[in-house]
Amino acid sequence: MADAFHEAVPLDELKEDGRALMQAEGTPIALFYHEGEVRAVNNRCPHMGFPLTEGSVDEGVLTCHWHHARFELSCGDTFDPWADDVDTYPTEIRDGVVYVNPEPTRSEPPAVHWRGRLEDGLEQNLSLVLAKSAVALQDAGVDPAESVETGVLFGTRYREGGWGPGLTILVALANRLPDLADDDRKRALFHGLTEVANDCANEPPKFDQEEFEARDVPFSRLKSWFRENVEVRDADGAERVLRTAVAEGCDEAQLTELLVSAATDHRYLDTGHAFDFLNKATEALDLIGWNHEHADDVLASLVRGLANANRAEERSSWRQPVDLAAMCEDSFGRLDDLVAEGEGESWDAPDDLTERLHSADPEVVFDALESAIREGATVEELAGAVTHAAGKRVAQFSTGNEFNDWNTVHHTFTFANAVHRAAERTDATELYRGVFDAAVNVYLDRFLNTPPAPEPSVEPDADPEEALEQLLLCFEQQGEVNAAGAHAAHFLDGGGDPTELKAELGHALLREDAGFHTFQAYEAACRQFDHRYDDGAGAVSPEARDVLVAAARYMAAHFPTRREREQTFSIAARLLRGEKLHGEESEADPDVEATADD
Structure with missing residues (x-):
């Protein structure tokens, strides 16, 4: 057997110099x-x-002079969790010469090590550690769903307020992983996990309420109890009911119905965020599994947000000059009859439906919705139609508006998308109320399309490669909103591969310090595009074109950013490849690097 030890340095020389460097x-x-x-x-x-x-070494402690990470010299353990432990190696003295075995004294598979470091990064909000973990776990062949599961369970257990923006970003990006290139999948996990850690930093953990001991409670009663407790803002009571429903073995459709019924008892909770969080929590369970333990904790994290949410009917915009909340209640009073009338019918959306949903007359909007239900439109079908109308508001958002008004049209679109997604899980009649909420907001957003931004011309002879190049250049400059929308449209018009466009949009998103809403906008637009991609002739439908135009315009309005997080990701990737960061050849800014884990 070959000697595993390598000759290093004469012992006397090492004693004199105190240190030496070798390669093995x-x-x-x-x-x-x-x-x-x-x-x-x-x-x-x-x-x-x-x-x-x-x-330097003092009293058995080795200190790195760049960021002052400290290590116990004999075993390599760090005093500073943000630094990680350093590998140590066995040594021998033979005839006055030091020999070293380059096999680490403490060796564990990379997947095992980086799973532990991922937990450390989440617990202590260490961005560089999270970046290293996201890269290393993928390089070790670990299924991304495992990292998502770690993040989801951490976020639901260690944030007293429950489900929040960080978890929503993580799940939104996890949903789009198949669209992304390999390195961007790592970026996506890094962004999502970092957002979860940020949300939980300095927050108290969530303390659970217990399920009831009662069993064989009819689902109808559990649903009634849940709605009643949310109605009176009793989050603790609502949580006990929900956990009992999980323990009773309620399936995915029933649990979704339980949640959406309470989420639509009042109008447009928290400008749509409450329902979007609900949707993302159920999508998280699609990714990590609907087993009892997962469903129990993940769904319970929604309850406080539902109970404490602001209710839109309490805002003047829903009451004056038109009492839209009262109009909703009138329609909801007829809802069961409308659904019964449409039973067995097959609905085809009229060609002018989007135009009617964009009407400046709310009576036209409500009539369009009621007529659709009467003619047999399912919740899923009608929610899809309203979601397109909301997406077109974004595609035609006038840049003459205040910048913050982007969020107004954005909220409507992502809320409508969430209702549409929920309708794929349950056909509960109550969910039509969410469709009405989305349509009312499409109506309220009408002034943000006054005048509407011009729709990109149809250019079947466009060069997709050039259009994509120009689109990406738009993201490098401020204010190129209309140009970005046009280039995205022309890429599709010219026969460009939508898969490539979604991947490039994802790459552009992930190199930025994007905000919560931008992540939402990308994910919702891609999902709605996938839903309506084929117009029946193998081409991109106009509706699918609209939603990617909307995404491109929204992203262009919010780019470029400082890209600090991309620098952290780059540092992590280079370290794991064994590249040198310090010295003259490094282009990184030491001041930024020194605070990467703050």
Whole structure:
């Protein structure tokens, strides 16, 4: 058997110099003579790769001089969790010469190590650790769903307020992983996990309410109890009912019905966020599994938000100058009869439906909805139609509006998308109320299309490659909103592959320090595009074109950003490839790097 030890340095020389550097099988190893012992560690500081031979040793502690990470020299354990432990190596003295075995003393599979570091990164909100974990776990062949599961369960257990924006971003990006290139899948997990950690930082954990001991409670009663407790804003009572429903074995459709019935008892909760969170929580369970434990914690994280949400009928915009809330209640009073009338009918959306939903007369909007239900429109069909109308508001948003008004049309679109997604899980009649809520907001958003931004011309002879190049250039400049929409449209007009467009939009998103709403906009637009892609002739339908135009315009309005998070990701990827970060060849800014884990 070949000797695993490599000759390093004469012992007397090491004693005199105190330290030495060697390479063994491609590994840079730092040797130290300290307190009468020879110690060997990996020369690359596990934090950001600084050579540890340029550090200092005192009382058995090795300190890196770049960010002052400290390590117990004999075993490599760090005093600073943001730094990670440094590998140590066995040494021998033979005839006055130091020999080193480059096999680490403590060795574990990369997947095991980085699973643990992912937990550390979430617990202590360490962005660089999360970036390294996202990259390393993918490189180790770990299913991305496992990292998503870790993030989802952490976020639902360690944030007293329950489901929030961070978890929504994580699930939204996880939904779009198949659209992305390999490196962007790593970026997506890094962004999502970092957002979860940020949401939970300095927050108290969530303390659970217990399920009832009662069993064989009819679903109808559980549903009634849940709605009543949410109605009176009793989050604790509502949580106990929900956990009892899970324990009773209610299936996905029933649990969704339970939630959406309470979420639509009042109008447009929290400008749509409450329902969008509800949708993302159920999508999270699609990704990590609808088993009892997962469903129990994930769905319970929604209850506080539902109970405490602001209710739109309490706002003047829903009451003056037209009492839209009262109009909704009138329609809801007829809802059962409308559904019964449409029973067995097959609905085809009229060609002018979007125009009617965009009407400046609310009576026209309500009549369009009621007529559709009477003619047999399912919740899913009608929600899809309203979602397109909401997306077109974004596609035609006038840049003459205040910048913050982008969020107004955005909220309507993502809310409508969430209702549409919920309708794929349950056909509960109550969910029509969510469709009405979305349509009312499409009506309220009408002034943000006054005048409407011009629709991109149809250019069947456009060069997709050039259109895509110009689109990406738009994201490098401020204010190129209309141009971005036109280039996205012309890419599709010219026969460009939609898969490529979604991937490039995702890449553009993930290199930015994007905000919550921009992640939502991308994911909802891609989902709605997939839903309506084929017009029956193998081409991109006009409705599908509209929603990607909307995404491109929204993204262009919010780009470029400082891209600090992309720098952190780049540092992590380079470290894991063994590249050098310090020195003259590095283009990174040390001041930014030094705060990467703050």
